[in-house]
Amino acid sequence: MSHIVLIGGGHAHLGILRSLRKKNIIHKVTLISPSPFQYYSGMFSGFTEGIYTEDDIRVNVQLLCQEANVQFIEDTIEQIDPQTKKVMGQKGSYSFDLVSFNIGSTSKAFDTNKIKPNFHFTKEISIFRASERPVIIGGGAAGIELALSTLAWRRRHNEENPVILISSTPILSTYGEKASKRITDVARKKGLLIYENQRVKEVASTYILTDKEEIIPYSHVLPLTGPTGHELFKSCSSSHDFLPVTSYLQHPTYPYIFGAGDCIEIEDNPTLPKNGVYAVRQGSVLWDNMNHYLENKPLNTFTPQKQFLSILSTGDKEGLFVYGSFSFHGRIAWKLKHYIDQKFMEKHKL
Ligand SMILES: Cc1cc2nc3c(=O)[nH]c(=O)nc-3n(C[C@H](O)[C@H](O)[C@H](O)COP(=O)(O)OP(=O)(O)OC[C@H]3O[C@@H](n4cnc5c(N)ncnc54)[C@H](O)[C@@H]3O)c2cc1C
Incomplete structure (x- = not known):
């Protein structure tokens, strides 16, 4: 054995x-x-x-x-x-x-709050979303989802200051130009404050300095830089x-x-x-x-699928659906995501 x-x-x-x-x-x-x-x-x-x-x-x-x-x-x-x-x-x-x-x-990018390993997540995010000036660094899928869901939570809890997202590229740029533009429009309409095409140079104790010499005050920062x-x-x-x-x-x-x-x-x-x-x-x-x-038998090859479905929650039970170059935004996307996630969890509940 x-x-x-x-x-x-x-x-x-x-x-x-x-x-x-x-x-x-x-x-x-x-x-x-x-x-x-x-x-x-x-x-x-x-x-x-x-x-x-x-x-x-x-x-x-x-x-x-x-x-x-x-x-x-x-x-x-x-x-x-x-x-x-x-x-x-x-x-x-x-x-x-x-x-x-x-x-x-x-995530080794900055020596600040971290959600990895992922069992730290609930504690870290509960502090982050209620803090005075929350800032997320990273304009990929995870950064955008958490920025917009933090924003939705704050609106419901009457937290006044906006949520800030800093990204070294246009947000969601790896998903293609169309999806990137769509999510940028949605995020701006919802009130997310975006600093695009700026790289963070320094995270000081009360402010963040970018390579465009922008000084952004913060209370809590969440790095989601990949x-x-x-x-x-x-x-x-x-x-x-x-x-x-x-x-x-x-x-x-x-x-x-x-x-x-x-x-x-x-x-x-x-x-x-x-x-x-x-x-x-x-x-x-x-x-x-x-x-x-x-057992000394031949091994199988892992062949990844070429494309995969992505649905990003954008807050208020809305979502962005992206498959290849096709994307749309709305409540149906969120409902589909909710359904897929529930199915995944049901498989693991005893
Ligand atoms: C906010 C957010 C949203 C995301 N949404 C999606 C999404 O919708 N769809 C999607 O496909 N991906 C999503 N991702 C990416 C996704 O989380 C990761 O790609 C995925 O979790 C990786 O899975 P994994 O199985 O490799 O490891 P993980 O899911 O990270 O699990 C790792 C496990 O290893 C344990 N572990 C860690 N270190 C050690 C150690 N040293 N010793 C022993 N155990 C250890 C952890 O506790 C954990 O149990 C999201 C990421 C974030 C941050």
């Missing part, structure tokens, strides 16, 4: 736990994560706005583990020794025959903080190390966007490949 250790309760590992509920497994499986709960980022905007409660947006990973006959250990892994096949956490060290990482990304990796991968990655894997989701040098989601970089697809959609899809390939590896 081999010992498979799953690090992190990310989307791919949740899928594995779900499938294990119906199976008899011959191996010992352990999951290590810093919290018994996994928070679902697709519903972060709804929590911020006050539509969902904390319980609505989280999955009880510890319970899922119990149901799946998987040992759950609450710990944060800080190091890996690929030679001796050990991972070291804050509370102990753990041996494995096979290990898989699905620990998401970090995913960065984990220091812990330094021992098995020569050039960066992401875990290098092949399209089998397997480490190129240490074949007993696997990974999925935001924390990996696929060698022949390094620019694959980091989002929950791919992390979910990787789950079944990951589990099959780990078992095939132990």
